[in-house]
Amino acid sequence: MRMGEHIMTEEMIQLWKELKATATLFAAVSTRTEVPHTEAEVLSEFEFFCCWLIVGGGKLSQAECDFMNDMFDASRSKGAFMLFAEKVVDFFGSPAARRMETLGIVQVAVMADNTINEDVTRWADVVIRMMERLGTAAISCNVSPVPGQRNTLDKMINDAENFANAHSKWRKPKAPPMSDEMLELKKELKSTASILALATKGKDYEHSEMAVINELLVFCCYLIAGDGTVSNAEREFVNALFDKDYTMESLFELVNRAIHNPTIQKMETFGVLQAAVMADNDNGYEGLYSAVVSAVMSKLGNAMLACDGTETQEMTRLLTLMLNAEKYIKAHSTWSSADTPSQKEKPQEKPAETPKMSLEDALAKLNNLVGLTAVKHDVNGLINLLKIRRMRESRGLRNDEMSLHLVFSGNPGTGKTTVARLLAELYRELGVLSKGHLVEVDRSGLVGGYVGQTAIKVKEVVDKALGGVLFIDEAYSLSSRGDTDYGIEAIDTLLKAMEDNRGDFIVIVAGYPDKMVDFLKSNPGLQSRFNKFINFEDYTPEELFAIFKTLCDKSGIAMQDEAAEYIAQFFENRYITRGDTYANGRDVRNFFEKAMSNQANRLATQDEISDEELSLLKIEDVHKVAI
Secondary structure, rough: OOOOOOOOOOOHHHHHHHHHHHHHHHHHOOOOOOOOHHHHHHHHHHHHHHHHHOOHHHHOOHHHHHHHHHOOOOOHHHHHHHHHHHHHHHHHOOOHHHOOOOOHHHHHHHHHHHHOOOOOHHHHHHHHHHHHHHHHHHOOOOOOOOOOOOHHHHHHHHHHHHHHHHOOOOOOOOOOOHHHHHHHHHHHHHHHHOOOOOOOOOOOOOOOHHHHHHHHHHHHHHHHHHOOOHHHHHHHHHHHHHHOOOHHHHHHHHHHHHHOOOOOOOOOOOHHHHHHHHHHHHOOOHHHHHHHHHHHHHHHHHHHOOOOOHHHHHHHHHHHHHHHHHHHHHHHOOOOOOOOOOOOOOOOOOOOOOOOHHHHHHHHHHOOOOOOOHHHHHHHHHHHHHHHHHHHHEEEEEEEEOOEEEEEEEEOOHHHHHHHHHHHHHHOOOOOOOOOEEEEEOHOOOOOOOHHHHHHHHHHHHHHHHHEEEEOHHHHOOOOOOOOOOEEEEEEEHHHHHHHHHOEEEEEEOOHHHHHHHHOOHHHHHHHHOOEEEEOOOHHHHHHHHHHHHHHHHHEEEOOOOHHHHHHHHHEEEEEEOOOOOOHHHHHHHHHHHHHHHHHHHHOOOOOOOHHHHHHOHHHHHHHOOO
């Protein structure tokens, strides 16, 4: 990467990427604190930190100026940089700054950790680790060290650590996970080993179950080495998970061998993941084995970090390993988007063009849907409100701010996705959205399997949905697995995206009524942004039959009177006895498809078939249908 008139090293490029990722993730998390930070504000605090560190040496070199411009996407000359540095010096010399125990961003990180109370990511550790890496890079950019800079860095890091220790609720040693959670992790470890052993059997890259488990043990040892020590909790964790009996000395020796192994140092990622990628390529699976191995690596890493309290160096190493794993998958798989440019250079993908429909046509299509009387009333009322707001705006009258994000509550098959797609078109025709397309997604499309992946997945989905509607089905699943799940990170990142793109981006969350209420209660940001509910009632038996008749009409199919009577009675009984598997309109479509299959099997035995027979459902086609 070329910046200005020089080329950044690979190490600098990696640091720049991690800085950007940290700012994006932390900005999303900070929305849950009393002091939310935008991505730009996070980067600004890191920039102030580096500048204070550099000017503490009493002078400014060209190398230091280049470093600041590279890291923070600036183009200051040395003179302009000195003017900026003077403001930084004035700030740190002010009474308010002297009263601060540490940087504001560290304080917000501790607040986030105390509020979220999750074991997956410790944001104070992430921020302090980034300060340490940035600071070390900044004072190392000169050929000769500048007196005083290292002392300044050490003091600022020490102040940050002291603040986190004094004010956080979680910085205390934890017992290793020896519970049901540990047993479940052991099962998943052995299951992964069995799956990959079977997939690679007889191949050049064959891995036995023992080889898979041993490589994952080395992976854990590599993480343990992050802080340069081996704790008793880490020893107990390894022994319990891998059925070993290591002493402190023998485990320390194994860790040393892992970090000094030249083969591992030369590898882009661990051999177990390389084998998974090759298995995917050979078998034509789109990332099946790679996803399984990546997920178990992430779970192993996070569980190990939690066993005796997360250490900055170990977290840094885990994040780096998982980023390298994702990079390796993209670079070496035949099924991923490996040939695309980097995220920074890649042009935005344009969603498929949505055939334009007039406002009148879209409303007519909505109002012609079977049933949904209350839904039609609510949507028409919303459209009328938007019409009046647009009229007020055209006449220069003020409109209060209004959230257009919606909650669709109802059982499966009640037309939520259909109505969402029509709403997107209606919003486009009213000028609320620029494109009016619909992007459908569920939990699997938003939540990653390891640290950092979730924010990337959410950003990709949001980018596709900009100018239209993002429809999240079963949205409650993002919050139903507790604070230690990456679904919480998906919610935080999504809320930030909704705030940043409020002018041309609408989100509709959908799911069962009772679960959606719990979902909104899980995060104050959700309650403030989703305050409009549209409830989708179950279809009545008469409406179910009307839907079936619509399907027949669209396919040019007529019903024998006896068959029609049977179908009407079937849906009445289905409605009366409906339970957890009742799927409304989906049941109707399933019934229709099975009936058509029965008709095809009946007619296939005949030598001559008339057009009338091809277009008629008889009682024998429907009376044995079961759904």
